[in-house]
Amino acid sequence: MQKFDRLTAVAAPILTDNIDTDQIIPIPRMLASMRPDYGAALFGNWRYVEGDQPNPSFILNKPPFTNAKIVLAGENFGCGSSREHAVWALMGFGVRCVIAMSFGDIFFNNCFKRGLLPVVLSPDLVRSLAAEIMSTSEAHPITVNLVDRKITTVEGTEINFSIDDGLREILLEGLDEIGKILKHELDINAFQMRDRQLRPWIYEATPAALRQQMAVATGSVITSEPIKR
Amino acid sequence: MTPLTAFDKIWNLHVVKELNDGSVLLHIDRHMMHELSSYQGFDGLRGAGRRVRNIELTVGVQEHILSTDPGRNEDSFAPGADFLYTLRQNTQEAGIELVDFRDSRQGIVHVMAPELGIALPGATLVCGDSHTCTVGGIGAVSFGIGSSQVEEVLATQVLPMRKPMRMRVVFDGILQPGVFAKDLILYLIGKIGAGAGTGYAVEYAGPVIQDLPIEGRFTLCNMAIEMGARVGFVAPDDKTIDYVRGRRYAPTGKSWTAAESHWRQLTTDEEAIFDREITVDTTLIGPQVTWGTSPQHVINVDGQVPDPQSISDPETRRNAEQALAYMGLTPGASLIDLPIQNVFIGSCTNSRLDDLRAAAAMIQKRRVAAGVRAMVVPGSTSVKRAAEGEGLDRIFIDAGFEWRESACSMCGAVNADKVGPGERCVSTSNRNFEGRQGPNSRTHLASPAMAAAAAIAGRIVDIRKLGV
Numbered sequence: 001m002q003k004f005d006r007l008t009a010v011a012a013p014i015l016t017d018n019i020d021t022d023q024i025i026p027i028p029r030m031l032a033s034m035r036p037d038y039g040a041a042l043f044g045n046w047r048y049v050e051g052d053q054p055n056p057s058f059i060l061n062k063p064p065f066t067n068a069k070i071v072l073a074g075e076n077f078g079c080g081s082s083r084e085h086a087v088w089a090l091m092g093f094g095v096r097c098v099i100a101m102s103f104g105d106i107f108f109n110n111c112f113k114r115g116l117l118p119v120v121l122s123p124d125l126v127r128s129l130a131a132e133i134m135s136t137s138e139a140h141p142i143t144v145n146l147v148d149r150k151i152t153t154v155e156g157t158e159i160n161f162s163i164d165d166g167l168r169e170i171l172l173e174g175l176d177e178i179g180k181i182l183k184h185e186l187d188i189n190a191f192q193m194r195d196r197q198l199r200p201w202i203y204e205a206t207p208a209a210l211r212q213q214m215a216v217a218t219g220s221v222i223t224s225e226p227i228k229r
Numbered sequence: 230m231t232p233l234t235a236f237d238k239i240w241n242l243h244v245v246k247e248l249n250d251g252s253v254l255l256h257i258d259r260h261m262m263h264e265l266s267s268y269q270g271f272d273g274l275r276g277a278g279r280r281v282r283n284i285e286l287t288v289g290v291q292e293h294i295l296s297t298d299p300g301r302n303e304d305s306f307a308p309g310a311d312f313l314y315t316l317r318q319n320t321q322e323a324g325i326e327l328v329d330f331r332d333s334r335q336g337i338v339h340v341m342a343p344e345l346g347i348a349l350p351g352a353t354l355v356c357g358d359s360h361t362c363t364v365g366g367i368g369a370v371s372f373g374i375g376s377s378q379v380e381e382v383l384a385t386q387v388l389p390m391r392k393p394m395r396m397r398v399v400f401d402g403i404l405q406p407g408v409f410a411k412d413l414i415l416y417l418i419g420k421i422g423a424g425a426g427t428g429y430a431v432e433y434a435g436p437v438i439q440d441l442p443i444e445g446r447f448t449l450c451n452m453a454i455e456m457g458a459r460v461g462f463v464a465p466d467d468k469t470i471d472y473v474r475g476r477r478y479a480p481t482g483k484s485w486t487a488a489e490s491h492w493r494q495l496t497t498d499e500e501a502i503f504d505r506e507i508t509v510d511t512t513l514i515g516p517q518v519t520w521g522t523s524p525q526h527v528i529n530v531d532g533q534v535p536d537p538q539s540i541s542d543p544e545t546r547r548n549a550e551q552a553l554a555y556m557g558l559t560p561g562a563s564l565i566d567l568p569i570q571n572v573f574i575g576s577c578t579n580s581r582l583d584d585l586r587a588a589a590a591m592i593q594k595r596r597v598a599a600g601v602r603a604m605v606v607p608g609s610t611s612v613k614r615a616a617e618g619e620g621l622d623r624i625f626i627d628a629g630f631e632w633r634e635s636a637c638s639m640c641g642a643v644n645a646d647k648v649g650p651g652e653r654c655v656s657t658s659n660r661n662f663e664g665r666q667g668p669n670s671r672t673h674l675a676s677p678a679m680a681a682a683a684a685i686a687g688r689i690v691d692i693r694k695l696g697v
Contacts, residue, residue: 104427104457
């Protein structure tokens with residue numbers, strides 16, 4: 001998990017509403033291999049024409065946005081499929097921050113697992129940020145400062161943003177979430193002990209539990225089908 | 230006692246610990262995995278030297294990147310072979326139950342989990358798949374997660390979560406002829422928008438829902454995510470209990486008795502407060518068809534495609550223009566009589582026995598129109614067998630539909646089942662996104678009856694005018 005504290009970079013406005021994760025990373029590019037080049041797959045439907053020729057009219061193919069590390073987006077960015085691949089694709093391209101009017105819920109949560117900062121700003125602020133950026137042909141970067149929860153625009157205006165304290169800390173420190181959860185392992189053990197009494201059916205009748213009971217009852221060894229290619 | 234919503238009751242029962250930052254560790258009762266979103270979680274575990282905590286609460290199933298060809302094997306859709314093999318290897322190494330594609334229990338994960346009684350009312354269930362909300366149809370709190378969360382659940386059986394807000398959608402009124410659960414949910418999304426449910430757990434309630442069979446409730450819950458809600462559910466009632474009783478992995482004997490009385494308490498209290506309440510008069514709803522590239526782009530089949538010029542917000546107008554251009558439609562056009570080239574009856578939205586019956590009923594011994602490729606992909610191997618048991622397969626095959634093996638298929642073009650560039654498909658699935666059913670495919674979402682009728686006519690038709 002990559003840390004995020006502050007970033008000064010080119011921001012690319014892609015303000016269409018409801019950009020779903022199928023657009024952020026289309027299925028065919030996800031299936032190309034088990035570990036494809038996610039960055040190359042970003043916005044695959046829009047970024048390329050005739051297979052893999054760069055589409056000259058798509059913003060990420062136009063300098064200075066080829067170096068964008070920030071994306072400005074509209075409402076409901078990242079809606080649709082739960083694929084975390086969408087986060088990997090953005091980060092693979094080099095994007096570390098998405099500033100949107102709103103986000104799809106699962107995508108928003110996935111961002112914090114890898115070190116992508118999602119910032120919610122009002123539609124007006126996103127539009128004015130975008131307008132400032134598009135009013136110049138030069139690469140005027142903006143700054144996103146998570147430490148102070150502040151964005152500095154191309155023209156130097158400061159915009160405050162809010163973010164949940166816990167989520168901010170995860171990004172600032174690049175925390176290993178599983179390590180953090182496992183500090184509460186005793187609580188999880190205690191919960192399951194109690195819960196087995198309260199709701200035994202949750203633990204008793206599952207496919208694996210039944211298979212195990214059957215094996216004990218018949219004295220047979222648990223075998224599963226050998227792995228084969 | 231404070232009146233609680235059904236969602237609050239289920240949530241509270243799963244709180245392992247409240248953390249300082251306002252989030253909780255939520256216990257996960259069932260973790261379903263498929264071959265597209267789970268291997269990254271296993272990679273992470275391996276890298277950190279961690280083990281799967283509760284193998285008995287975890288089940289893998291092969292259903293995504295899988296051929297639907299009769300007689301299929303692991304290599305029938307070559308790009309999927311590595312994914313399928315890796316799920317087999319990962320589950321076997323960990324000792325996790327795998328339902329492989331040859332297994333009679335196999336099916337689309339959201340179809341087979343409740344069908345087998347793996348998913349239960351009042352349980353929390355997750356899967357690395359956004360349509361996990363489907364299982365809310367039996368009163369489970371079920372939601373999609375990303376691959377990092379797959380890893381978290383594998384390692385800890387809990388998830389750090391913030392409690393969502395609560396929304397209730399009450400469906401009241403008459404269900405008009407030709408209107409199904411699919412039409413209810415498409416209509417709702419059209420009214421409130423594809424982002425309106427973000428941050429909410431949505432409970433569907435009201436007289437229409439009380440009368441709705443469990444299969445229809447799955448359809449309704451399935452598309453909660455299409456309005457942004459990770460959780461959609463219907464509180465358990467008699468229909469739920471009857472549905473679960475006797476399922477392969479449902480509790481039995483004393484355990485069943487205890488479970489049933491527990492589930493019956495998981496209803497919303499009379500005075501419970503929701504953060505948002507919406508009432509829908511179903512009397513107004515006709516068969517729905519989408520015209521654009523978001524599920525919110527939807528109209529009654531006899532309505533008109535909107536004219537972007539009439540939209541004042543510039544961004545919304547541009548989005549509508551872009552959608553119309555992608556779909557090859559003109560402002561103000563009618564969808565009726567629009568020629569189509571593909572029909573897909575399947576997906577976790579609409580692939581259960583009732584769906585196939587509703588589709589078959591539209592055929593009336595007629596044939597699929599010339600130039601239309603129509604396929605039926607049952608949601609599970611058991612749905613397929615049951616349909617064959619009542620002769621539905623013959624009705625479809627005789628009419629010229631393809632009768633295929635269960636998998637996700639043309640819903641997301643995750644195998645060879647694709648819609649060609651520029652072609653239209655009337656699809657019973659859940660997403661009409663750009664390229665969702667293949668590069669430059671044009672999707673019109675609709676109910677199974679509307680899809681079957683379109684296949685026969687070779688164009689979009691209003692099933693209310695067919696007199697069947």
